[in-house]
Amino acid sequence: MNIPVSVVRCDDYTYPNVHRAVQTCFDHLGGLKRFVRKDQKVLIKPNLLSAKDPSRAITTHPMVVRAVTEQVQNLGAVPILGDSPGGVDRGIRRVWENTKLSEVAGQTGAKLVAFETSGVHPKTTPAGKTYFIAKPVVDADVIISLPKLKTHTLTLMTCAVKNMFGSIPGFRKAEYHKQAPKPKDFAQVVVDIFSLTRPHLTLVDAVVCMDGDGPSSGDPKYAGLLFSSTNAVALDMVAAKIMGFKDNEIDTTRIAQKKGLGPKSFEQIQIHGERLEDIPLPKFVLPSNRFIKMIPDFLLKLITPFVWVRPNILDGNCTNCNVCVENCPTKSIHKGKNRPHFDYSRCINCMCCHELCPHRAIYLQKSRLARRIG
Ligand code: SF4
Ligand code: SF4
Known part of the structure; x- marks a missing residue:
């Protein structure tokens, strides 16, 4: 196995810079046209954890969402923007407004979908566990996931695999926490859901990340990077290295590797673009627990x-x-x-x-x- 991961510098969130970096990321993987065809329904799934301004680094930056949306449209496909924020529903419109996703929809004409009200499809793992996944995720022809790289006090890190936990609408997320009270059991649930919703392509917003006690109470941390792959587990391995976690420290990555969902070791990842050892990476403050x-x-x-x-x-x-x-x-x-x-x-x-x-x-x-x- 030789899994390509594209790592590209992106100095800031100005649109021309983000557009160029997104394009370069996709070019390293053979171009977006490898994954997206005319008239396909493409679900673009950012991390919309809560109704906060993008400057707080809690949610995927709207310029990243816009750049991907426009590139999908250029191929004649139909982008749909959606995620389920954390917690019980206190108004998805406020989340869209505050995270500036509404602006992206206005600029591009892409449709916004509320997972909370769009219904669910049951999907079952090979081990027989059933999860209720938001319909727009199941119905999409192509899924492009856009996680934000952040620390996380429960899972230590949230990135590509964890982003797909947002495929579960509102209150059911709390139910899954209750059913899996230990962090390792919860990581298993996250990987199960990821395995049922695997994105065709993932692009990580790591221009400004979050460190400390994330995913919402930490501090913004500049890294100036976008990185992308067809394999989310490989991306999480790269993300963990960038943040300074030890090998095998992230439960979701280890479990996903064991299930054969990603590379067994870093040697099976082929980096295109910037070599990690050449990038002046910041020192991330890791969760205090x-x-x-x-x-x-x-x-x-x-x-x-x-x-x-x-x-x-x-x-x-x-x-x-x-x-x-x-x-x-x-x-x-x-x-x-x-x-x-x-x-x-x-x-x-x-x-x-x-x-x-x-x-x-x-x-x-x-x-x-x-x-x-x-
Ligand atoms: S702790 Fe936070 S969420 Fe709880 S009541 Fe106070 S402000 Fe609200
Ligand atoms: S179970 Fe404990 S940590 Fe979890 S939400 Fe309730 S009080 Fe907070």
């Missing part, structure tokens, strides 16, 4: 009373909006007069509350011993 994931399960059980990391609220930032209450899959957060309260005995540490708080009011609180270790 990362050390806990390195502790073996049996030991973790023993030391949990002393070594823990859990969500807590920064009073000054909390607006008592109750987004966290509505989105906790185990109902471990209760409404309060001035702010919600946690019932840690029910908490599965899925970090959905941390991910979905619109005001960066939830932080990862560490026990005294955890602070000394990590």
